[in-house]
Amino acid sequence: MTATGAHQDAAGGPARGWWWGRRRSAVLDIGLGLVSALECGLEGVGFAGEAGVPVPVGVLFGLAAGSVLTLRRRWPIVVVLVSIATTPAEMGFLLGIVGLYTLAASEVPRRITALLAGMSSAAVFLVTVVRFRQEMQRAEEFEPLGWYVPLVALIMTLGLNAPPLLFGLYIGARRRLMESLRERADSLEQELSLLADRAEERAQWARQEERTRIAREMHDVVAHRVSLMVVHAAALQAVALKDPQKAVKNAALVGDMGRQALTELRSMLGVLREEAPAAGPEPVPLAAVGRAAAAAAAEAASEDGPCLDALEELVEQSRQAGAVVELTVLGEPCRYAAEVERTAYRVVQEALTNVHKHAAGAKVVVRLAHREGEVAMQVENGPSDAGAADAQLPSGGNGLVGMRERVNRLGGVFVSGPTDAGGFRVSAVLPAESRDAAA
Template identity: 35%
Template structure:
């Protein structure tokens, strides 16, 4: 899990801005240039009231630097120009914070550049006074641009990060939608197969009803059993949208009885797989289908990422009212890193649709493990 540090300006923005405004106002009011470029405390009794008021207005404007950065900068610039009439007073780092906020929070790049130009214009006016040389003004130009540029870069990085998050969320929603559609199509085919079997059995019962009543009753009992199972499948389909039907086979979908054949197929592809099947009672068709697909996808991932010499084990067991599917592999040292993709998302979606859970991740001793817990009745989540 990746952790990111969030400072006070991100955790408590309003309180932090208030503290920043007070601190910078106090600094601009009480500090002045001393000998050898040092800062010394100013005698506050000598500060004119109108200077204190101008600095207070500039400091208070910082509280609104996120919501109205351009207006904040304009207020600070006006106060800065007024303080040119004073004896050595200036807005100090209040200007720096206001200019950074313009680069950071103004959406329109042209307006942000206008704020930078206004700040440089104020420097030009300051350079016309005896209090600042043109050399200091030139250094001020560079400093002002760097502060503005830092704020702009921070904004661009946050926008790019937000865009990447939106793209990841959109991709995740697309994968989930595709998987739901695929699952709905498979369940539709299961129901279609069951209804076809019911039709055949009902026709057989009608054909022999007159000459073989016992055989007709057995056929109708099979129809009843298939009908109940089909109703369960139909309930499971509720809420899952399915697009226009496409050409599919009419045969039954795979189930747990097909897992040995699947293991034989991956064995022919070079993967050493063993299976431990401790299931004693048959499961509903939709549970078998999802279980088979989870095993299939997990073994496909082992083939894709495991590397030469990897061994896998498939365990099918019961745990109370749940069926547990456990697929582990040894994972060779040359195995490529596994990142969440369509496969893991699809397996987790299958488990969730049945009201179950799925956990997947690396093993401490090496390799990878996928554990799915599916309710035996396969109730919809």
């Protein structure tokens, strides 16, 4: 096996200078090295007698060869080569078995593993054949057949080398599979975390879109109705003593507009009101929250509201407030998507509200054009009448921004700005079908 890191210190963490990743691995390898060194040292006594060298030399040779097993995780190839080299000396039984297992389980290329396994098997086979023939000759009890000795040597070779080699291959494949599964699990966890973040972002975006839509609707309803109420109240104050009949009429108009404003506000607030669950809230996945919020926004956006049919009434309300408003309709009227008609109505409504706020007494021209595949509207007012009384209506600066957001959301075009005559112009072009509906 290749190096896996460093051995652990007293605190359990890895320390530099070694290759063991865990203390248990270090204890196991050192223990195997001691047992192997002891085995080879004992077998070195017999090797010294056969080789004709002093016994201490044979013992030292065995101890040195057997202790190499401690390096099996760092250099498995070296361990197998040492076991092959000591095979003729008939030592290193544990060294050969553990070395082959470690080599097969490591990340060493399979070509090298097959080559070393073949060399080890060949060495064991040849040594077994030679030793067995020598034993047969010494015994002189019977003459074995020609195939008997090779067959016995082959069985012994397979018995010694095949189990550790196959078991090592199995452990290596299992380890690689587990690492692959862990990597896939980590990857899936990261993907789930990313999906959760995206779901949270989508939910946040849907909530923000809904808040923005409600803010636009509230601004349009309150600003327009209340602006007209303030204008009528100012007129009522001016004519209360001079023309009681007109004062009564203006008072009735103020009451009607207040009731209309309350009705629209109630309908909008009713959409926001939700029934509390009887059994208590239950945890909802983030993705479901995002989908529910987006669906609620889409459903709320598709509800019925003011349409182009009510444009004449809208203009008439401004006329009743004292403004001079001219309405021009071009093309053949037709029905559009509910969101398109409502947006067109709100654009004209907000433009008229801005006239009441910033251009009291100015003449206003409202143009509505029905074209092929789109509807266009334009509200243009002249300069403010200096003799007209200013209603002193506050301005939040959100009217043009809300109109632009409405039009852009449907894929339309919005343009606004002052005119050369000193007035102001608001123009918008909307597709006959909203972009969301087309999608």
